[in-house]
Amino acid sequence: xxxxxxxxxxxxxxxxxxxxxxxxxxxxxxxxxxxxxxxxxxxxxxxxxxxxxxxxxxxxxxxxxxxxxxxxxxxxxxxxxxxxxxxxxxxxxxxxxxxxxxxxxxxxxxxxxxxxxxxxxxxxxxxxxxxxxxxxxxxxxxxxxxxxxxxxxxxxxxxxxxxxxxxxxxxxxxxxxxxxxxxxxxxxxxxxxxxxxxxxxxxxxxxxxxxxxxxxxxxxxxxxxxxxxxxxxxxxxxxxxxxxxxxxxxxxxxxxxxxxxxxxxxxxxxxxxxxxxxxxxxxxxxxxxxxxxxxxxxxxxxxxxxxxxxxxxxxxxxxxxxxxxxxxxxxxxxxxxxxxxxxxxxxxxxxxxxxxxxxxxxxxxxxxxxxxxxxxxxxxxxxxxxxx
Numbered sequence: 001x002x003x004x005x006x007x008x009x010x011x012x013x014x015x016x017x018x019x020x021x022x023x024x025x026x027x028x029x030x031x032x033x034x035x036x037x038x039x040x041x042x043x044x045x046x047x048x049x050x051x052x053x054x055x056x057x058x059x060x061x062x063x064x065x066x067x068x069x070x071x072x073x074x075x076x077x078x079x080x081x082x083x084x085x086x087x088x089x090x091x092x093x094x095x096x097x098x099x100x101x102x103x104x105x106x107x108x109x110x111x112x113x114x115x116x117x118x119x120x121x122x123x124x125x126x127x128x129x130x131x132x133x134x135x136x137x138x139x140x141x142x143x144x145x146x147x148x149x150x151x152x153x154x155x156x157x158x159x160x161x162x163x164x165x166x167x168x169x170x171x172x173x174x175x176x177x178x179x180x181x182x183x184x185x186x187x188x189x190x191x192x193x194x195x196x197x198x199x200x201x202x203x204x205x206x207x208x209x210x211x212x213x214x215x216x217x218x219x220x221x222x223x224x225x226x227x228x229x230x231x232x233x234x235x236x237x238x239x240x241x242x243x244x245x246x247x248x249x250x251x252x253x254x255x256x257x258x259x260x261x262x263x264x265x266x267x268x269x270x271x272x273x274x275x276x277x278x279x280x281x282x283x284x285x286x287x288x289x290x291x292x293x294x295x296x297x298x299x300x301x302x303x304x305x306x307x308x309x310x311x312x313x314x315x316x317x318x319x320x321x322x323x324x325x326x327x328x329x330x331x332x333x334x335x336x337x338x339x340x341x342x343x344x345x346x347x348x349x350x351x352x353x354x355x356x357x358x359x360x361x362x363x364x365x366x367x368x369x370x371x372x373x374x375x376x377x378x379x380x381x382x383x384x385x386x387x388x
Contacts, residue, residue, distance in 0.1 A: 002031055002117050004372045005097065007110035009090035012099035017076050018145040019050035024072035024106070028113065028139060032057040035117050036125055037137075042157055044149035052142040052149035056158055059120070060127045060134030065163075066386055067136040068112040068379075069151065069170045069344055071143035074101040075361050082363045096366040107367050108171025108354035108375065109139065115379035128387050135383070136165075143340050151340040152303065155347055165348040167314050169382060170341050171375075173357035174333075179371045180326025180378075183318060184352035186235055186308030186334035187342055188267040191277060191299070195220060195243075195285075198294040201258035213260040214248060216293045221246070221262055223288035224281065229268065235308045236269030236334050241281070269334075270306050304338045307345035314349055321381030322353065325374050353378070 001007070007027070014024040029039050037057040045051045077087035077100045085091040085098040092098075097107070116135055120126070127133030138158070142150030158165075174184045197217040202210025221243050229239040243264045248257040268277050278299055289295050309315065311332060323329050330353075344350040355375060359365045 002114060004107070004111045004114040004376045005092070005369060007031065007113055008097055008102060008107045008372060009092070011072060011106035011110060012090035012097070012101055013088055014072070015088045016072050016074055016101070016141060018073040018142060019052055021053045021072070021141050025053055025055045025139065025141065028055055028057075028072070028109070028137070031113060031117070032137065035059070035120060042154060044153040046148050049146060049148050052140065054141060054150060054154045055139040056136065056154060058134055058136035058163070062132045062134060063164070064132070064166045064386065065134040065136065066383070067138050067165050067168045068116070069138040069168055069340065069350075070105050070109040070112070070172075071140045071150070071340065072101070072106060072109065073141040073144050074104070074106070075144050078363055084364050087365075092369065095369050097369060097372065098364060098366045100365055102365050102367045103173045103355050103357060104360035104365070105171050105173060105354055107372055108173065111372055111375040112169070112171055112379050113137070115376045115383060118376075119380055119383045133387050136163075138168075138344075140340065147303065147340065152343045155343055159347065167386070168344050168348055168350040169318070169379070170339065170344065170350055170352045171354040172339050172341070172352045173354045173360050174352045175354070175356040177356065178326070178328065179356055179374055180322050180328030180330055182333050183315065183322070183330045184334070184336065184339070184341070185310075185315060185332045187306065187336065187338055188236060188239070188269050188334065189272070189274065189302070189306035190265065190267055190304035190338050191274060191302050192263070192265045193297045193299045195224075195262045195264065196296050196298060197260045199256070199258050199260065202256045204254050204256055207256065210256040212256045214257065216295070217246065217260040217262055220285065220288050220293065220295060224264075224284060227284065229266070229277075229280065230271045233269050233271050235310070236306075239266060239268040239272065241266045268306060270308060272306070274302060274305060303342070305342055307342050308334060309345065309349045309351055315351060317385045318351055318353060318382055321385055322378050324381055325377045
């Protein structure tokens with residue numbers, strides 16, 4: 001069966017917790033090959049990380065080229081006994097389809113596949129009757145973890161083969177309350193680091209012989225947190241720096257610790273690059289330290305750069321397709337965390353539109369059957385308009 005509900009159930013029944021594929025890509029490979037797609041399975045490796053299987057499929061060999069992207073890997077189900085229906089059962093009950101990945105984002109992938117197959121059936125198996133146009137799928141199994149051996153490498157592999165993408169729809173669960181309320185057109189970047197403050201260890205009864213880093217790190221946390229990094233931009237809310245932990249590694253109550261550390265994360269907008277952001281924070285740290293406090297920041301590697309797809313013909317096309325099916329005019333939003341769209345944006349304009357994200361990553365993750373049917377219609381509407 002190649003309808004969205006059947007494909008979602010088949011995908012959910014594959015327990016593809018990152019990095020396991022568990023047959024999920026095989027489900028898509030069989031469907032797409034039968035529809036005439038040229039399908040490639042590509043495995044990428046990196047020392048210290050798990051090998052990841054990925055899928056690229058394309059039909060047509062001319063522009064314009066629209067690709068549907070997504071990931072079949074899912075987060076762990078947690079306590080399986082707490083689920084009303086098995087996390088990998090794909091059970092349909094009272095109008096909902098249950099299972100890990102039903103929302104994030106096997107349901108979105110299933111809807112895009114079902115819409116494409118329906119579209120091709122109505123157009124003689126081709127994107128356009130004049131022979132122009134291409135449709136492809138970029139599917140990874142490495143989005144919910146480190147995102148090293150997935151989309152970022154699959155895109156590079158495709159580019160080296162001469163593949164060129166004109167536009168992309170990523171089926172992440174973008175909607176907040178109801179299907180049709182939100183398109184994600186950008187994401188803030190993410191940068192983590194650890195603030196290290198040096199002191200001098202000593203006995204608490206002789207503080208003059210020591211230098212306590214705890215008051216110093218407290219002052220620095222306040223200094224770095226209080227002053228805004230910016231006041232937002234045309235497309236984004238303000239950047240924010242949040243401290244997430246403080247640790248001195250000290251189990252004794254009568255010892256002044258010799259060092260203190262505090263971890264933080266910054267979600268930053270398009271006022272900054274990764275480099276300019278680091279420079280700004282380090283300048284503020286140096287100012288707060290003065291000539292007395294000894295402190296430094298150890299930055300973590302990050303591939304989560306800021307991106308935005310500005311309003312234009314492609315977003316207008318998507319809005320029209322969504323409004324025609326759902327009756328809602330979606331907000332063009334840049335809120336939320338990171339996604340693989342940050343990699344795709346370097347190759348072509350990308351938007352994110354999928355299911356409603358309220359139950360993603362939760363016990364009893366589920367999506368209404370009606371939403372699967374409507375999302376399929378939306379994607380079909382995008383295709384009709386794209387190749388018109």
